Amino acid sequence: MVACKSWDLPLDFAGRGCAIHSLEVQSRRVTDLWPILPRFLPLLDPDHFRDVEFYRGLEAIGFRQVLLGGTGSAHLRETVQAVRRETSLEVVLFPVGPDSVCEADLIVLPDIMNSTAHHARPFGPTAIMTAVAASEIGCRVLPVAHFIMGNSTARWYYDAQPITSPKVLAASCQYAQIVGYRHLALDYEDPETSFDPGLARVLKSKAPKCHLSVSNECSPHEAQQLVECGVDTVILPSDCLENTDDPLALAHAYYRRLLAVEPFRV
Numbered sequence: 001m002v003a004c005k006s007w008d009l010p011l012d013f014a015g016r017g018c019a020i021h022s023l024e025v026q027s028r029r030v031t032d033l034w035p036i037l038p039r040f041l042p043l044l045d046p047d048h049f050r051d052v053e054f055y056r057g058l059e060a061i062g063f064r065q066v067l068l069g070g071t072g073s074a075h076l077r078e079t080v081q082a083v084r085r086e087t088s089l090e091v092v093l094f095p096v097g098p099d100s101v102c103e104a105d106l107i108v109l110p111d112i113m114n115s116t117a118h119h120a121r122p123f124g125p126t127a128i129m130t131a132v133a134a135s136e137i138g139c140r141v142l143p144v145a146h147f148i149m150g151n152s153t154a155r156w157y158y159d160a161q162p163i164t165s166p167k168v169l170a171a172s173c174q175y176a177q178i179v180g181y182r183h184l185a186l187d188y189e190d191p192e193t194s195f196d197p198g199l200a201r202v203l204k205s206k207a208p209k210c211h212l213s214v215s216n217e218c219s220p221h222e223a224q225q226l227v228e229c230g231v232d233t234v235i236l237p238s239d240c241l242e243n244t245d246d247p248l249a250l251a252h253a254y255y256r257r258l259l260a261v262e263p264f265r266v
Contacts, residue, residue: 036211037183037233040223040258041067042251043094043215045238046079049247052086057248059087061255069094069108070154070238077102093139096157097126101133109134110146110185113172117159144183144213145176150190166199170206177207185213189237194218200230220257227258234258 042058046068049055058066066089068080073096080091080102093104101107109131111122119126134141147169148160155162163169173184184207188195195216203212214226215235223234236254241247 037092037213038065038259039227039232040234040236040254041065041092041213042236042241042254043067043070043238044241045070046073046075048238048242050075050079050082052082054248055083055087055089058251059089061248061252062259063089063251063255065090065092065105067092067094067108067235068104069096069100073100076100080104092142095130095134098129098133101130101137103137104139107134107137107139107141109141109143111143111181112146112148112158112160113176114147114163115158115160120158120160142183143181144185145173145181145210146185146187147172148187149195150188150193152187152189154187154189162193166196166202169199170202173203173210174206177210182210183213184210185215185235188214188216189239190217195226195231197226197229197231200226204230220253223254224257 042063044066055066066083068083068091069076076093076095077100080093083089083091084104090105092106092108093100093102094108094110095101109127111127112120113122115121115124118124121127131141147163148155148158149162151162154160163172176184184203186195195214195218200212200214204210211232212230213233213235214231215237216223216226217237217240218226218234223236226234241250244250
């Protein structure tokens with residue numbers, strides 16, 4: 001909500017329309033200033049990546065920002081604090097509920113658009129209490145229209161029904177833009193479900209004002225192809241780094257492909 005000084009508002013009834021218009025203009029300006037995520041972000045499960053030396057390694061590679069959270073949050077708070085204290089990395093927090101909200105540089109507020117669970121859907125109790133918890137901390141927040149598309153733990157947790165029709169998905173993204181979202185996220189954290197790069201162009205045509213993030217288990221080359229097709233941010237699921245012998249080397253390969261020539265954008 002945009003704060004407005006009482007003395008800025010006209011007192012007569014005829015001027016109230018101008019006041020409302022003024023607030024709408026200010027709201028659009030605030031929306032335009034929402035953070036823009038970089039081309040690539042690793043989503044790191046703090047239950048697996050707790051050692052601050054790993055994050056120092058990411059910093060040495062050149063990363064400026066990491067995404068922490070997901071359904072594993074037992075060690076989330078202590079990991080976020082250690083990363084912010086011991087490195088210069090900015091932490092984007094992806095909480096699954098109010099209990100996993102803690103102080104970070106940016107807190108994502110995912111509205112699970114295709115959830116059928118009363119607690120997880122937009123304006124459901126979890127979404128509301130997570131937003132309230134973030135507001136009480138006073139951190140920057142990023143509202144996201146989030147679609148779970150794969151057969152993942154998140155699908156079970158949020159009781160989400162994947163949208164299989166490209167037309168329905170495009171219409172849903174268009175709706176999200178109309179009602180005010182400026183970030184869309186498609187979650188394909190499932191090795192048997194992949195994102196069709198051609199779909200990016202369709203979604204961007206239907207919601208051109210929205211930043212499109214796609215979470216997908218893909219190689220560095222495939223991630224680059226997604227960006228070339230219109231995806232704004234590729235998010236690498238934590239599993240991909242967990243299941244390799246040298247996660248820093250793999251992270252470096254993505255960095256060279258996607259971030260080495262890109263100025264940091266926040």
